[in-house]
Each structure stands twice: as C-alpha cells, then as structure tokens.
Amino acid sequence: MRWTRRPELALVLAALAGCREPHPTPPWAGAGASTPRRGGVLRFAYDADVNTADPALAQDTVAAIPTRLIFDTLVSYGPRSTEIVPDLAERWEVSDDGRRYTFHLRPDARFSNGRALQCDDVRYSMERLLDARRLASPGAENYRLIEGFDAFREGASRRLAGVRCPDPRTVSFRLARPDPTFLHVLAMRFAAPVPREVVERLGDERFGQEPVGTGPFALTRWEKATRMVFARNPYHHSAPRVHLDGVIFELSVPPHLQFMRLLAGDLDYVSNYGVATADWLWLRRHAAWLAQTHRADVPLIGAFMMNTRMRPFDNVHVRRAVAAAIDREALARMRNGRIRAAGALYPPTIAGYRADNPRAQRFDLERARREMALAGHPDGVAEPFDLWTTSGDGASLLAQMIQGDLRRVGLHARIRQASLSVYYSALGVPNTVQMAFDGWQMDYPDPANFIEPNFHSRGIRDENSSNHAFYANPRLDETLDAAHSELDPRRRVALYQRAEDMLLDDAPWVFVYTPVAVSVTQPYLRGWVPHPVWNDWVGDAWLDLPRRRWTRERASAQRAYGALAMAARPLGAQSP
Amino acid sequence: MIRFVLRRLGWMALVLWVVGSATFFGMLGVGSPARMIGGPHASARDLRAIERHYHLDRPRTVQYGYYLQRLARGDLGQSYRYRRPVTSLLAERFPRTLLLGLIALGFELTVGIAVGTFAAARDGTRGARLLMAGTFFGISSPTFLTGKLALFVFAWQLGWFPLGGYGATPLEHLRHAILPAMVLGTLGMAYQARVLRSELIDVLRSDFVRTARAKGLSEPAVVVRHGLRNALLPVVTAVGLSFGGLFTGAIVTEAIFAWPGVGRLAYESITGNDLPMVMGTVLFASLGIQLGSFFADVTAALLDPRVRAT
Numbered sequence: 001m002r003w004t005r006r007p008e009l010a011l012v013l014a015a016l017a018g019c020r021e022p023h024p025t026p027p028w029a030g031a032g033a034s035t036p037r038r039g040g041v042l043r044f045a046y047d048a049d050v051n052t053a054d055p056a057l058a059q060d061t062v063a064a065i066p067t068r069l070i071f072d073t074l075v076s077y078g079p080r081s082t083e084i085v086p087d088l089a090e091r092w093e094v095s096d097d098g099r100r101y102t103f104h105l106r107p108d109a110r111f112s113n114g115r116a117l118q119c120d121d122v123r124y125s126m127e128r129l130l131d132a133r134r135l136a137s138p139g140a141e142n143y144r145l146i147e148g149f150d151a152f153r154e155g156a157s158r159r160l161a162g163v164r165c166p167d168p169r170t171v172s173f174r175l176a177r178p179d180p181t182f183l184h185v186l187a188m189r190f191a192a193p194v195p196r197e198v199v200e201r202l203g204d205e206r207f208g209q210e211p212v213g214t215g216p217f218a219l220t221r222w223e224k225a226t227r228m229v230f231a232r233n234p235y236h237h238s239a240p241r242v243h244l245d246g247v248i249f250e251l252s253v254p255p256h257l258q259f260m261r262l263l264a265g266d267l268d269y270v271s272n273y274g275v276a277t278a279d280w281l282w283l284r285r286h287a288a289w290l291a292q293t294h295r296a297d298v299p300l301i302g303a304f305m306m307n308t309r310m311r312p313f314d315n316v317h318v319r320r321a322v323a324a325a326i327d328r329e330a331l332a333r334m335r336n337g338r339i340r341a342a343g344a345l346y347p348p349t350i351a352g353y354r355a356d357n358p359r360a361q362r363f364d365l366e367r368a369r370r371e372m373a374l375a376g377h378p379d380g381v382a383e384p385f386d387l388w389t390t391s392g393d394g395a396s397l398l399a400q401m402i403q404g405d406l407r408r409v410g411l412h413a414r415i416r417q418a419s420l421s422v423y424y425s426a427l428g429v430p431n432t433v434q435m436a437f438d439g440w441q442m443d444y445p446d447p448a449n450f451i452e453p454n455f456h457s458r459g460i461r462d463e464n465s466s467n468h469a470f471y472a473n474p475r476l477d478e479t480l481d482a483a484h485s486e487l488d489p490r491r492r493v494a495l496y497q498r499a500e501d502m503l504l505d506d507a508p509w510v511f512v513y514t515p516v517a518v519s520v521t522q523p524y525l526r527g528w529v530p531h532p533v534w535n536d537w538v539g540d541a542w543l544d545l546p547r548r549r550w551t552r553e554r555a556s557a558q559r560a561y562g563a564l565a566m567a568a569r570p571l572g573a574q575s576p
Numbered sequence: 577m578i579r580f581v582l583r584r585l586g587w588m589a590l591v592l593w594v595v596g597s598a599t600f601f602g603m604l605g606v607g608s609p610a611r612m613i614g615g616p617h618a619s620a621r622d623l624r625a626i627e628r629h630y631h632l633d634r635p636r637t638v639q640y641g642y643y644l645q646r647l648a649r650g651d652l653g654q655s656y657r658y659r660r661p662v663t664s665l666l667a668e669r670f671p672r673t674l675l676l677g678l679i680a681l682g683f684e685l686t687v688g689i690a691v692g693t694f695a696a697a698r699d700g701t702r703g704a705r706l707l708m709a710g711t712f713f714g715i716s717s718p719t720f721l722t723g724k725l726a727l728f729v730f731a732w733q734l735g736w737f738p739l740g741g742y743g744a745t746p747l748e749h750l751r752h753a754i755l756p757a758m759v760l761g762t763l764g765m766a767y768q769a770r771v772l773r774s775e776l777i778d779v780l781r782s783d784f785v786r787t788a789r790a791k792g793l794s795e796p797a798v799v800v801r802h803g804l805r806n807a808l809l810p811v812v813t814a815v816g817l818s819f820g821g822l823f824t825g826a827i828v829t830e831a832i833f834a835w836p837g838v839g840r841l842a843y844e845s846i847t848g849n850d851l852p853m854v855m856g857t858v859l860f861a862s863l864g865i866q867l868g869s870f871f872a873d874v875t876a877a878l879l880d881p882r883v884r885a886t
Contacts, residue, residue, distance in 0.1 A: 022732060049836075049844060051658045059615040136629035138614035141622045153625075205660060224668045225836035226742045250741070252844075253834045256724075257740040260732055264739060421607025421849035424616060428608075443617055453617070464611070464620040 025288040027265035029551065030524035030544030036243050040543030042268050042525070044536065045250035045258050049225050052208035055192040056129040059138045064189060065536050066228050066249060070112075071192035071213035072236075074103050074122070074171075075183050077533045079540045082349060082445035084183045088117060088193065088214060088237075089171075098178030098487045101186075105169045110235035111195045112218035119165035121193045127152070127160050128199070129190055135204060139190035142443070145182065147174040178485045180492060184444035216242045216539050225252055243527070243542035255279070263289075268525045268543070271536050272298070272517035280336060280518055288550075292523060296530035297340065297348045298515040299445060304387075304402060305438040305469045305509050310431060312385065312411070317375035319507035323361040324368035325409045328512055331401055335394075339513040345450055345500050347514040349532045351489075352447040352496045359504045361511055368409045380410010387413035388436035390423050395437050398512070428464040438468055438509065445533055447496035448484055455503060456480050469508035476502045523550065580877055588866045595862045596855060600643060603851050604636050612849040613656045630656060643855070652859070653852035657845070662856035665841060670860075672742065672749075673837035676829070677822040679753050680761035684818065688765040689804075689811065692772030696807075697799045699777055708773070714766030719825055723759045723832035730755055740834040756833035760825050764818040768811055775807040782806075816872030823864040 048062040058067040076087035086092075089103035109117040130140050132153050143149060148161030162174040175182060185191070198212045211219055216238065217230035230247040232239065253261075258274030261267045275283070283289050306313035306322060313319050328341035343360030346353040354360075372378060389399040396417060403413045413435065418426065426432050442449050453459055457477050459467030476499055483495035503509065521528050528541040610626040611618070618626070627633040631642060646653055652662035691711065695704040714722070731737040737755040742748075779785065780803045788802045789795075826839035834840075838857060845853035 022735070049840075051655075057659065059618070132625040132628070136622075136625045138618040138622050138626065140625070141619035208659065223742075223744075224665075225840065227744075252836055252840060253741065254831065257727075257834050260739050266739065419607060419847070419849070421609070421612050423607075424611045425608035428611075428620075453619075461620050464608070464623050466619065 023263035023265075024286055026292060026523050026550045027263075028522060028524055028547040028549065030526065031546055031548060033526075033544050036527060036542040037544065038243050038542070039245050040545045041246040041248055042244050042538055042541060042543060043248040043250065044267055044269050044271070044538065045253035045261070045274065046271070046536070047252065047254050047258070047273055049252045050228065050249075053211040053219060053222075053228075054204065054208035055189045055194065055211075055213070056125070056135055056137045056139070057208060058189060061535055062251075064534070066219065066230075067189045067192070067211075067213075068215070068534055068537065069217040069230055069247060069249075069539065070211050070215045070219055071189060071194075072109075072215045073187050073189065073192050074105075075187050077187060077445075077531070080529055080532065082532050084187060087187075098180070098485075099175045100172060101175070101182060102166075102170060102172040105171065106237050107169065108237045109214055110237070111198075111212050111214050112233040112235055113195065113198065113212050114235050115195060115197075117193060117214055118168040119171040120168070121196060122171045123160070123163045123165055124196045124199075125193045126163050126191065128194070130160060137190060139188065142185050142188060142190065145175045145177060145179045147176050149176070178487060180487060180489070181444065181446050181448050181484070184446050184449075188444060217247060220246075227251060242539065244538070247538060262520060262522070265522065267522075269519060269521040269528060269538075271519050272515075275518045275520060277336060277338070280338060283518075283520065284336075289520065292520050294517075294519045294521065294528075294530055296517050296519075296532070298441070298517045299347050299349050299532065300439060300441040300515055301342060301345055301347055301450065301511060302339065302398070302437075302439040302513040302515065303509040303511045304435060305427075306435050306507070307431075307433060307468075307470055308472075308506075308508050309470045310434045312375070312377070312381045312383075313434060315375045316506055317371045318377070318381075318411075319510075321368045321371035321375065321409050322406065322411065323507045323510045324364045324371060325411075326402060326405045326510055326512060327363045329363065331398060331513060334397070334401060335513075337516065338518065339515050342511050342514045343504075344511055345503060345509075346447055346496075347442075350442070350445055350447055350450065352493050352500065354497065357504075359501055361504060361507070365408065372409050372411075377410065381412070384412040384414045385434040386416050388416050388418060388423060388426065388433050390420055390437065391417050399437055402512075427468045428461070428466070430460075430462065430465070430470055433468070436468065442533075447493065447500075448480075451496065451499055451503075452480055452484070455499075455508065471506065471508035473502060473506065522547075577877065581874065584870055584873055588863075588870060591866060592859060592862055596647075596859050597640075599855055599858045600640055600851070601636065603849070603854055604639065607849055609656055609849050609851055630654075652856045655845070655850055655853040655856075657848050657850045657853065662852050665853065666838065666856055666860055669836065669838045669841050672835065673823065673826050673830070673839060675749065676753050676757050676760060676826060676835060676837060677819070679750075679757035680764070680822055681815070681819060683758050683761040684764035684768060685811075685815065687761075688768030689772060689808075691765070692769040692811075693776060693799060693804055695769065695773040696776035696780060696803070697795070699773075708770070711766035711769045714762045715770070717762075719759060719763070719828040720832065722762055723756070723829055726755055726759050727832065740832070742834070742836050752833075753835070756829050756835050759833075760822060760829045763825065764822070767818070768814060771814060772807060772811050775810055776803050779803045779807045813872045813876050816868045816870070816875060819864070819868035819871070823861045 046062050050063050050066055052058055052063060053066050053070060055067045055071045058064055072087050074087060074089040075084050078085045088105060088109045090106045092101060092103040094101055105117055129137050130143060130153055146160065146162035148157055151157040152160045164172045166172060193214060195212050199207045202210060216233055216236045218233045219228060220231045221229040228249045232242050232245055236242060255274045255276045258267060258270045259279045262270040283293055306319050308314055332339050332341045343362050344357055387399055387403065389395045399415050403415060406413055427436055440450055440454055453466040455467060455471055455476060457472040459465055460470055460472060479495055479499045483492055486492040486495060517530055519530060524544045524547040526542050526544050531537040610623045610632055613626050614623050631639060655662055655665055658665060691707050695707050698704040731739050738752050741752055743752040785798060785802055788798050826837055827843050830837045830839035831843055838860060842857035845857060
C-alpha cells in the first residue's frame, strides 16, 4: 500500500516536515548608533502578578520591579555598583557618633504630579510605613533603630521622634545606636517618599493601584494581571538622562512563553526567571543568541541548614562531615553552569567575600569520613533523618544530589517536599526540622544582612525564628554586635570575616552555591547590564531604533559594541 | 416543577456551604499565611503585626465566624496578597474566563456535533475511524499536554496564533482566546462527539429513519432532520455539566497560555496560601459547576417528566 493511501501516515509526515527552528538568530538588529538615543518603549515580562505598587508593601521580587520605576529613595545605588550614591538627597552628613544622619533634598526633586518633594513627605512616608495598625508593612522592622521606633509602633507616641524636619528641604534621622547599614536600609524601596495629599485622597488601598512617586517613570495604565504601562516622568530630576519614552511590563507570563516571545522579537529582554534549563541549553547551541546573553552572579547564597539542637546535627563533627561530603562542583555541572560552587557565606559581590579563603567548606570525602569517626559514627548513622525542601524542581533536584552525597558517609536522608507556606512555618519552630534546603537572598549589599538574621542568637524564637539552625554562639553574637556598630569600614569587614570563619568551623549551614543569572537581550537593546543589587532594572537602558532585520554583519558590529560594554561591567558579572 | 427547582437550589446552598467550610478549615491549618504575606525576610515582630491586622491571631472558630458574618453580607473578604476585596478581583477576572469559556463551549458544540454526525453517518469508513481515534486522543490527553502541544505547533511552529497572553484591544482578546479556548474545549468536544456518534448510530437504525429513507429523502436530510434532532438530547444535557468543567479546566489552560482569568488567580492564591482568595475562587468555581449541573437537571426535567419525580 502506498503512503498516499494512508491519510494518518501522511498527517504525521506533514507534521514532521513542518517542524523547524523558527528563530535560530535574532529577528532584529539595532540601527547601529554608538551613543545612547532617546525614544522607544521597552517591553519585558515576568512570571507573576504584581499585587501592589505601594512601596511600603511591595516586598516580593515582582512588585519591586514597578515600584523601582515609580519611586526614588533618598539614596540609591550607582548604575552598575553596590556603592551608595545620592538620589533624592543631593548630599548628607553623618554625625561623629554615627547616630544622626542629615539629608539635604535636591531642589529639583518632584513627584510625577509636578509637586516638589519636601521633608514632610519623607517623615509622613516613614510614619505611614511604621504604623502597625494602618499598613502592617512587612518591611517595618528594618527601621527599628530609628529613635522612638517602639513607642510609635506600639501606639504610645503619635510622632516618630527620630525623624525631624529642620526646614522643608532638610530631613534628619536620629538613631538609637550607630548603624553603618542605615544608608542601605534607606535605599530599600519601603522607605520611598509618597505624596501625603494623594495617599490621603485615594486611601491606602487605591494608592497601591494608582501610585504617584518621584521615580523616572510614572504608571499610566495598569491592566490588571496583564500589563503595566509606564511613561517617562517629565518632572524626574534626571529626566534628560532617562532614554526610554516608556516601559511595558507584562505580568504572569510563564517562562516558556517569555522565551518564545523573545526569540520571535516580541519582548526586548528576558531575565533569569524566563530562561529555563532547556532554553539555556538551546542558547548554548545558537551562537547568535548566545552573543546576546548576559551572565552575572546573583547576591544569594544557596545552602542546607542543619538544626544544631536535633540529632544527629547537634554534634559538630557530623555537621563538618556533611560540609565535606557534598560535591559542589558536581552540582554546578548538573545545573549546566547556572550555579557556581560556594563554600562560604558571602557571595562574590558582597564585601567580605574571599575567593581564596582556606577555611571555606569544600568537598573532601576522606575528611568527611574522619569527622564521622570523630563524631562516634565510623559506620554512619543508621536512623534516617528528614531533609526538607520546597516544591520547586531545582530545590528538589539539589536535595536528591545531596541525599546521594550523604549516603557515602553513612547519613540517610528522607526527602520531605513541602509547600512554601508549610516549609517556612516549620523552619521557624524549634525541634521541628533536622535539615533543610535553605539560603538567603540579600535585601541590601552588606555582610550584616547575610549573617545577622540567620546566625545571631537573637533570631531564635518559639515560632518564626529567622535562625533556622537554632545556632547559638555567644562569641559570634559579640562579634556581630561589635561589627554592626563599627564605623570603620575595614575593621567592620574584618569582623564580619571573623564571624564567617566561626560559621565555617561550626558548620550550622553547609554552603553550596551562588546562582548565576542568565538574561538575554535583543541586539537593539543597549545599555542594559544586570544590576548588582536590583533585579530587572531597565531604567538605564536605551533602544537603538529603528530596528532593522538581523544580518551576520550587523551582529559583528553588535559584538564589537558588546566588547566595549564589557569593560564597564561590575565585579562578578561575566559574559558566557 | 417549582418544588423540584427549590429542592435543587437547597442542595446547591448545602453543597456550597460544605465545600466552603472544608476549604476554610483545610487551608487554615496549612503553614503560615502571615509568612506568605510578609515574605521569607519579614521579622517575627512584623509577622505578628500582620497576624493582628488580618485577625490571624484569633482562634480558627472565631475566624470562621468572621468569615460567615461577612459572607452573609456578600463580602468575600480581602485578599492577603493583593490587599484588595476578593469580589473586585473576581469581577476583574471573571469576564476574561467567561470569554474563554464561551468560545470553548462554542468550539465544543460545533466541532463535537460535526465530528459526531460525520462519524455516525460514515460509520466504518477510514475517515470515521480516524476521527474517532482523534476524539480518543482528545479525551485521554491531559490539558497540560494538549495545551503545550497546541502552543508549540500552532503558535510557535506555524505562527497561526499569538504566543499566549490577552492582547490589548477587544479584537486582540478574541484573537488571543481562540487557541486556549480550543484546548479548553477539546475534552468536551471529544466527549460530545463520541456520545453523539453512538446515539446517532442507534437513531439511524430506527424504524422511522428507515421509513424516511424509503420515502426517498436524501441521506443528509435523513441524518440531519430526522437523526440529529433525536440524538441531540444527551448532548444538550451534557452541556450543562461540561460548562462547570470549563471553569476547573481553565486553571491549567490559563496558566499555559498566560490568560489572566479566574483560573490563573486560583492557581496563584493556592500556591500563595491566600485563604480569602482561595475561598473566593473555590466558591466561585463550585457555584459555576452547581449552576451547570442545575441547568442540566432542569433541562432533563423539562424534557423528561420522569426526572422530576426523583
């Protein structure tokens, strides 16, 4: 029988013949400009919905993206650095005792409705943020060192004593004790000034949907769960240096769609969350797209915590054995280079990071077996223990790899997958979780933010402990308290490194990896580099328009431009 | 008939209450909603403030009492994550899911009836067998597979449809809805086609059809005017049931195609432990299924008086 008489076979053959790679090269190239051009609307997407654009409430990764476009803060970070730079405050002074910060507002700082920013807006915004009965902001506790915090938060005082307005363009903060991280805390979006009259007119709920800020862009349209449309804020103090006319931020677009739309030329860039493992492998086989890929270290430490109050991890030798038993390089290979092996707490972009720390945890099976013998378990521990992990594929895969590594030293892990809600709730309760996939993504680029919540004994509570390992070391507490008040930056970093060494020795966590973010941009999107502090920051980007059909020659010119741009990339950022 | 409808409505209210209460107490014991609102970095003191704000520090029975009190006033509460009324969020998303559901229902009926009729009229031929094999695939394939497959072939490879999303204008909404609606309606279409085919084959063997043929009517007229009209009854009653199924099926379809409807909202609220939002979407879906089933029962009762007695 000939195949033409078999319609079903003909259908299969036709389908196979139709399979092709629609976009092996970028569909569009830039016009070839060598200096930034003004104009164009940048379009990108995210795999979640924005719940609110109120900076006092926007705590998750996705809500941080629009609030960063809409709101400026008193101080901020440079385009490609973790250094604090002036933003709404043109300058500031810190008193000798490190307790008083005085900020001088820029004369041209305005909200997107044209009204000038005044000290009263800063004070009002801070009091609104800290009013527990009004907002219950998840970020309030970051500002606990402002004088009068407790009295105001508990309702005993109507004003926040530590914030004063000597004149409309000067704002001063008085702290209960010196805090070198205070500028970082003020750079967090929670502290962004909001216009009192707009908030009072709209109410808190509506203000989160119709925000007005001092940032480089203003929200012009929000189609719920679909897209947010921004236009350049004409009143922004640096408006002439904002190149884009607007930004379209599409919401709840799953990674597979983001990547396909990028290849089709429908999105201008895709962040790390939009590049799945299969997409990354595809990129590595397509040189033209690979040239458009940016890789950068993420300020996050991936780790496994061991509960120091529960067997068998109440024995320091067992914890050290675990730290030596894990083959981190094998994990990095398994994740196709999307993670980098790590053996200590601070990621590469954080002060205190030591690339060649001899005390760093590393894979050494012999040492692991020796430690197990010292622990009194030369033949391993017969009783299995629970290894908790979240329900994501990546976490589950890592847990399985670790499970295999630990079996080699006689430790038998039972993997327990839990929803995020159950997982976080259980981790914070004493004597509940023996071992868990854990880690920390920074709130701000300072070693204090990595070590204090996770290892200071202050973080131990009957519920909602932030110290999941329930690790208590008075010497470490003392060192951390000293470091937090130390005003000399070099001595401060040395103290944090000493504290890190204590952790490496006591091993309440086994440090495993730092992620490597992979982002892909269209050839005509220029000036975009991964920001070392913020995810998906597009405020400095520009579009090389009009875009033209992609050709190999234009790609070469593009790569030459890329080589120049490389020179200005931040520490830790790499090209593929 | 009125007693039948009232009885049916009473059962609906009871089912809604049982489903709502089971969801409430089932979700309330799971993890920490305050942690999900505050995020992994929120301090213990901030979490306590959040708990006080949402009355999460009260006993479960008291929280349940608050919920019922609000529900009686038609207030589904405030979403933990969005900090907005659940009813507003449902009102925003429902028209989008309804659009998807109506197109899916249209696809299900038109294609299902066409395929079922063709397969019955040409029973035993290769074409009919091929179509029935296709419907078998449609019934047995999960939506997450057919959805991704359809997206890959028709949107990515062939470029006939947009790559997911909702579009910006009413015309774009329609264009973006076609492929996900077809995926959503595939299961129902295949089911309707198979039900109709077997029913129609039986009808076409009936004496009155033989008489119609003997009178010299053309075959299409016999099949459509005499056969189809009598075979459609089970299809009509099944529509009501499948309408409810469209709501639940939308959870997966909307996630695959980035369609911003109630299904996507339900998925996000379940993973985010947003109890008021989960309650809202569960009650909403339950009501949709109940109404579909109610419609099917009433239709059956209208068409067959014996049903009213049961």
